[in-house]
Each structure stands twice: as structure tokens, then as C-alpha cells.
Amino acid sequence: MTLIHVCCAPDLLSTVLKREFPEAVFYFYNPNIFPESEYEKRLEAFKTVCHRLNLNYMEGRYDPEEFSAFFERYFDEEEGGARCGKCMEMRLKNAALTSGKIHAKSFTSTLLASPRKSIDTINEIGMEISNVYGTEYTGGNFRTGRKEIKPYLEDIYVQNYCGCEASLVKSRRDREERERMDFELLSGKFRNLVHLWKYRGRLIRIEEIPIRDESSLKEFLAVLKPSGLLVKKGSELYGRNWLKAGKYNCRILGESDIYGESGQKN
Numbered sequence: 001m002t003l004i005h006v007c008c009a010p011d012l013l014s015t016v017l018k019r020e021f022p023e024a025v026f027y028f029y030n031p032n033i034f035p036e037s038e039y040e041k042r043l044e045a046f047k048t049v050c051h052r053l054n055l056n057y058m059e060g061r062y063d064p065e066e067f068s069a070f071f072e073r074y075f076d077e078e079e080g081g082a083r084c085g086k087c088m089e090m091r092l093k094n095a096a097l098t099s100g101k102i103h104a105k106s107f108t109s110t111l112l113a114s115p116r117k118s119i120d121t122i123n124e125i126g127m128e129i130s131n132v133y134g135t136e137y138t139g140g141n142f143r144t145g146r147k148e149i150k151p152y153l154e155d156i157y158v159q160n161y162c163g164c165e166a167s168l169v170k171s172r173r174d175r176e177e178r179e180r181m182d183f184e185l186l187s188g189k190f191r192n193l194v195h196l197w198k199y200r201g202r203l204i205r206i207e208e209i210p211i212r213d214e215s216s217l218k219e220f221l222a223v224l225k226p227s228g229l230l231v232k233k234g235s236e237l238y239g240r241n242w243l244k245a246g247k248y249n250c251r252i253l254g255e256s257d258i259y260g261e262s263g264q265k266n
């Protein structure tokens with residue numbers, strides 16, 4: 001049996017889609033997650049995936065105070081630096097110890113599926129821990145494409161920051177900075193459409209946007225970043241799912257699919 005430490009539901013999905021583990025127990029151990037309400041959401045997502053895929057699972061201890069006391073001095077470190085090395089080491093050590101307790105033959109982690117982590121660093125940490133604790137470490141690359149895991153994530157909570165308080169602060173700061181820059185662009189390039197800023201992150205009807213050609217529309221959407229574009233049947237964009245606008249992918253939704261033919265929300 002292998003004990004597989006799980007960091008989050010998306011990486012768990014990537015791991016099981018990439019590689020078969022005939023006998024495995026999936027172990028959620030992440031005291032790094034801040035705040036507790038976020039921990040609960042990620043744990044719930046993990047359990048949902050385990051139930052759906054019929055995976056054996058267990059939950060580790062959540063002791064955020066122990067984690068934050070230790071990590072305070074690394075708070076200002078860049079993501080991917082010493083703080084993250086220590087954080088992964090802490091979780092992998094716990095996985096190795098737990099695999100010994102449940103008589104698992106080996107251990108590994110879904111951290112190897114994360115596109116934001118260094119596989120070499122994780123494998124190095126895993127091997128070192130394996131040498132100290134005498135439990136076999138299974139390394140590898142568990143990454144799969146976003147496309148493969150997306151269908152399984154439809155109604156499952158997906159986090160938008162790595163996990164600890166420092167990463168939450170950074171992701172908020174980055175988002176604010178993106179918003180500030182996009183608002184500046186909107187005010188400069190599309191001055192007469194500044195009133196549409198209220199649709200940032202929300203659905204917008206295409207009729208609200210007085211832009212006719214597709215390339216300018218894409219430029220506008222890339223700046224506004226609504227949650228989706230509502231189009232009517234018969235519109236040129238009707239039937240498409242996405243409109244790629246630079247790095248931003250705008251969802252296209254048929255108005256009648258959302259509001260019904262009557263215009264009332266389905």
C-alpha cells in the first residue's frame with residue numbers, strides 16, 4: 001500500500017488521472033492552509049473527489065497555530081523559496097511518519113502534480129526524508145493538463161492561492177494591482193466605456209458593449225474581464241463556448257440558456 005499525501009482536490013485529480021495506484025490511501029494533511037474556513041472548503045473538495053472516485057482516504061491533524069508560529073520568520077520570503085521548501089518538508093515528513101504508522105510500503109505526494117512547484121525540489125526533499133525515516137519514497141511527475149481535470153471540477157471548490165497566510169496576502173495584493181492596471185487601461189483606451197467597470201467579474205450582455213469588430217471587442221474584454229459574455233441566439237458568437245482575448249479566456253453564454261426564452265432566469 002502507498003500513502004499519498006494530498007495537498008488539494010485539483011492536484012489529487014491530476015495525480016490519479018496520470019498514474020494508477022492500485023492500493024493507496026489518500027491522506028489530506030495541510031496545516032499550512034489559512035484561514036480555517038478555507039481549510040474546510042479544501043477538505044470538503046478532497047472528500048468529494050475521494051467519494052466520487054471511490055478512493056480510500058484519511059485526514060491528518062489540522063494545527064494552524066503550530067504552523068504559523070514556525071513560519072512567522074519566513075513570512076516575507078518569495079513563493080517558491082525557503083518558506084515553501086520548509087512547508088513541503090513538514091508535510092512530507094508527516095506523510096512518511098503516518099505511512100509507517102499505517103504500515104504503508106511507500107509514500108508520495110500530489111504536490112508533484114502542482115504546476116507551481118518544482119518537481120526536482122519535492123523529489124529531493126522526499127528522498128532525504130525517505131533516507132532518514134526508512135520509508136520508501138515514490139517520486140515522479142503527476143502533472144496532467146488543465147483540460148483533463150476540468151470536467152471533474154465542475155461543482156468542486158478550487159482555491160485561488162497556494163494556502164498559507166503569506167500566499168493569501170500576496171494573491172490579494174496581486175489581484176489589486178491587476179485591477180488597478182486594468183482600470184487605468186480602461187480609462188485610457190475605452191474612456192467612454194468606464195461605466196461598464198461594474199461588470200468586472202460579472203456577466204455582461206453583449207448589447208451593453210457598443211463595439212462592433214471582434215478584435216476590439218477582445219481587447220475590451222481582456223481589460224474588463226467579466227465572468228462571461230451573454231449573447232442572443234442568432235448572434236455571431238452564439239454557440240461558441242469561449243472567446244480568447246489575449247491571456248484572458250472569456251466564457252460565452254447563450255442568453256436563453258441562462259434566462260430561458262421568456263427572459264426569466266432558469
Ligand code: SF4
Binds near residue numbers: 083085
Ligand atoms: S506558498 Fe504554499 S508551499 Fe509556500 S509556504 Fe505557503 S502554503 Fe506552503
